[in-house]
Amino acid sequence: MSEKVLDLLDEMTFKPDNFNLTVLFNACAEVANDRAVKIGRKLFDEMPHYYRNDIVLLNSAIHMFMKFGDVQNAEHIFDSMKKKDIITYNAMMKGYVGSVMSEKVLDLFEQMHLKLDNVTFIIIFNACAQLANDRAMKIGRKLLDDMPNDYQNDSVVLTSATHMLMKFGDVQSVEHIFDSMKKKDIITYNAMMKGYFENDMCEKVLDLFEHIHLNLNHITYSIVLNACTQLANDRAIKIGRKLVDNMPHNYRNDIVLLNSAIHMFMKFGDVQNAEHIFDSMKKKDIITYGAMMKGYVGNVMSEKALDLFEQMDLKFDNATFVIVFNACAQLANDRAMKIGRKLLDDMPNDYQNDSVVLTSATHMLMKFGEAESAERIVKLVRNKGIITYGALMNGYNMNDEPWKCFKILDEMKQKDIVLNEIIWNILIGACSKIGMIRRSQYIIDQIPLHIQNQKQIQNSLIHMWSKCGSIEKAQNVFKSVYDRDNVTFNAMINGFGLNGMGSEAIELYRQMPNNLHDEVSHICILNACSHSGLLHQARSIFNEISLKTEKIVTVMTDCLSRLFLFDEAEKLIDEYEKTNPPNFVMYMCLLSGARNNRNRNLSEKIYNRMKCLFPDQKQRLLSGAVLLSNIYSSVGEHQLAKNFRSNQIKELGTKVKIGLSWTDGSGEIVTFKAHDHSHPRSSEIHVEADLITSELIEDGYKCDSSWVTRELHEEETIESVLCGHSERLAIAFNFIQRPIPEFIQITKNLRVCGDCHEATKRIARIRQREIIVRDANRIHHFYKNGQCSCQDHF
Ligand SMILES: [Zn+2]
Ligand SMILES: [Zn+2]
Numbered sequence: 001m002s003e004k005v006l007d008l009l010d011e012m013t014f015k016p017d018n019f020n021l022t023v024l025f026n027a028c029a030e031v032a033n034d035r036a037v038k039i040g041r042k043l044f045d046e047m048p049h050y051y052r053n054d055i056v057l058l059n060s061a062i063h064m065f066m067k068f069g070d071v072q073n074a075e076h077i078f079d080s081m082k083k084k085d086i087i088t089y090n091a092m093m094k095g096y097v098g099s100v101m102s103e104k105v106l107d108l109f110e111q112m113h114l115k116l117d118n119v120t121f122i123i124i125f126n127a128c129a130q131l132a133n134d135r136a137m138k139i140g141r142k143l144l145d146d147m148p149n150d151y152q153n154d155s156v157v158l159t160s161a162t163h164m165l166m167k168f169g170d171v172q173s174v175e176h177i178f179d180s181m182k183k184k185d186i187i188t189y190n191a192m193m194k195g196y197f198e199n200d201m202c203e204k205v206l207d208l209f210e211h212i213h214l215n216l217n218h219i220t221y222s223i224v225l226n227a228c229t230q231l232a233n234d235r236a237i238k239i240g241r242k243l244v245d246n247m248p249h250n251y252r253n254d255i256v257l258l259n260s261a262i263h264m265f266m267k268f269g270d271v272q273n274a275e276h277i278f279d280s281m282k283k284k285d286i287i288t289y290g291a292m293m294k295g296y297v298g299n300v301m302s303e304k305a306l307d308l309f310e311q312m313d314l315k316f317d318n319a320t321f322v323i324v325f326n327a328c329a330q331l332a333n334d335r336a337m338k339i340g341r342k343l344l345d346d347m348p349n350d351y352q353n354d355s356v357v358l359t360s361a362t363h364m365l366m367k368f369g370e371a372e373s374a375e376r377i378v379k380l381v382r383n384k385g386i387i388t389y390g391a392l393m394n395g396y397n398m399n400d401e402p403w404k405c406f407k408i409l410d411e412m413k414q415k416d417i418v419l420n421e422i423i424w425n426i427l428i429g430a431c432s433k434i435g436m437i438r439r440s441q442y443i444i445d446q447i448p449l450h451i452q453n454q455k456q457i458q459n460s461l462i463h464m465w466s467k468c469g470s471i472e473k474a475q476n477v478f479k480s481v482y483d484r485d486n487v488t489f490n491a492m493i494n495g496f497g498l499n500g501m502g503s504e505a506i507e508l509y510r511q512m513p514n515n516l517h518d519e520v521s522h523i524c525i526l527n528a529c530s531h532s533g534l535l536h537q538a539r540s541i542f543n544e545i546s547l548k549t550e551k552i553v554t555v556m557t558d559c560l561s562r563l564f565l566f567d568e569a570e571k572l573i574d575e576y577e578k579t580n581p582p583n584f585v586m587y588m589c590l591l592s593g594a595r596n597n598r599n600r601n602l603s604e605k606i607y608n609r610m611k612c613l614f615p616d617q618k619q620r621l622l623s624g625a626v627l628l629s630n631i632y633s634s635v636g637e638h639q640l641a642k643n644f645r646s647n648q649i650k651e652l653g654t655k656v657k658i659g660l661s662w663t664d665g666s667g668e669i670v671t672f673k674a675h676d677h678s679h680p681r682s683s684e685i686h687v688e689a690d691l692i693t694s695e696l697i698e699d700g701y702k703c704d705s706s707w708v709t710r711e712l713h714e715e716e717t718i719e720s721v722l723c724g725h726s727e728r729l730a731i732a733f734n735f736i737q738r739p740i741p742e743f744i745q746i747t748k749n750l751r752v753c754g755d756c757h758e759a760t761k762r763i764a765r766i767r768q769r770e771i772i773v774r775d776a777n778r779i780h781h782f783y784k785n786g787q788c789s790c791q792d793h794f
Contacts, residue, residue, distance in 0.1 A: 266295025
């Protein structure tokens, strides 16, 4: 209609009078497009001088300029007015609220000496709601308390008071007003429900919703759908489903509501219903696709997210990038890598500043194992916050570069970023991976006490200290946990197991309340028995377990194989395979046991069966092949071992994982490969390693040639190959430190070889230093008396 008023203006041949002008200003305010702004300004500029005292006319001019967002002109008129009424003030204040300048509303309100009308109350309440700071709370509450009785029945005034108090978080006062209201319309209910929703009280949204006996409008639907999504419990699922089923026909084309409904069903895990709505929609926007794809990712169905992404023919928004990157990260397969990389390459420049988009790209690249590309992306993020740093550090842990997390920690400290428990947890994870007691202590000392005392952090600390080989520190944390849950117990039991303390593990497992026992507890305790050779106890615990899952059977197979009880282990596997598909790890346990038993025939039989059952698992088969070639070497068949190994590498087309050892240098973590010459003090390290070898030989040590797993180069001897293993270099590195560390600690990414195990026992005794070595499997404590805590069960 207002547009038509403006059209009429063009046809007007006479000069508009004050009445016409008021109508025209109001029309311009309502339309507020470019044309209206132009006309409105011109009309005002050309307004005859004698109208400049017409308060009604000027009030509508203020209203118009405020609607244009032209606060300055509105203020100019206001200041020029000699007489102002309540409508003048209301127009100004309403304009300020519209321009999000509510402090100015309160300034004006405090200057005003007029009787307030109901509009004033509504505007002030809205301004106070917008600010929700101390001043606004004081003014808003006082105004409400002093409100004359005749407004106590005005449902519009009360509804805006409701909105304000909800913004203040003062739910109790709102409920008081709500109960006192005689007449309530759907807007009142909506204000209440929205307030509950914003105050994180979604159950109350549903309580109130069930009491409504009015026609719902689309705002009601939107609030209740969102509340159901947030809760996603049985009650919410029931109400949410019913709401969608009974939705009136005219809302079935409301794209915003349908998008919320899709989001809700996805959150319920009800993918089918979400797909049903999606298929029924005639018009879909980018938010519709976003809700679907995000839902697929949330339900671990990222392939479907990519299918949809490839069908989509709309301009992407930043949410699209985030969701597709997350889907690709979740999958991390060939297709996902291709799509994810392409999307990142084609990303328009304006997203290069969006830290949320870049952070999800970082996470994706880390999942792809492309740490360097991820680092390049992180460099683009201008204001790096805790989430970006978190994604980066998580990525380093994922890609076996945990020591880089400490550099990031320094960077965060320099920027005075306050770390939260999520970041500390990631750092504790890095400490666990590295496994160095001194380094970990240095990091842990920086965690504020209120975070250190959170149970989730305490549970991580128990795990971390165990992985560092300090069972004492792990036990201290365990004792300090006030209400221990299954995770607390499992971490401690696992810690005992890793450190070869089987009986302590069993004792704690028996102390643990029965209702806390879960699959992880069973795995941890059987593992602990297995690592300490406690067969009898393992058997009786295994028999007590009612639900023998895949992982539980695997650990039991490992336990039996370590003790060379191959018939029993194979029987267990046969039994398992009657109802389940075969499991690769079970066969690896058998093969590894057969290797330690130097049982050539059995090993060949097992390896051939593995190749037959798991032809696609090439990387894992290769580790089997390495074990088998070890067996050939150990029975003196060096040529066969060599040929077999190189044939399998060729046939399987993969690479053998490189062995790495790291240790705690002064202030940094130092990493060694076999025969490594990269360290600046490398020549000193090799001299020391040779010195250690000659001391070993003097002590009566002979190289165990069965651990040589490759062909010798011309200048090499069996001794030089074995003594160049990465852990030997790491040990030598410790002995050239001044002072020599009180105890030496090394972590290795593969299993320690038998020759190094024997040598390390002797080094600990000869050099009188305790050496802690963690390998891929367990922790060895080499004592000064020449014994290892694993009692040679490795
Ligand atoms: Zn070795
Ligand atoms: Zn050992």
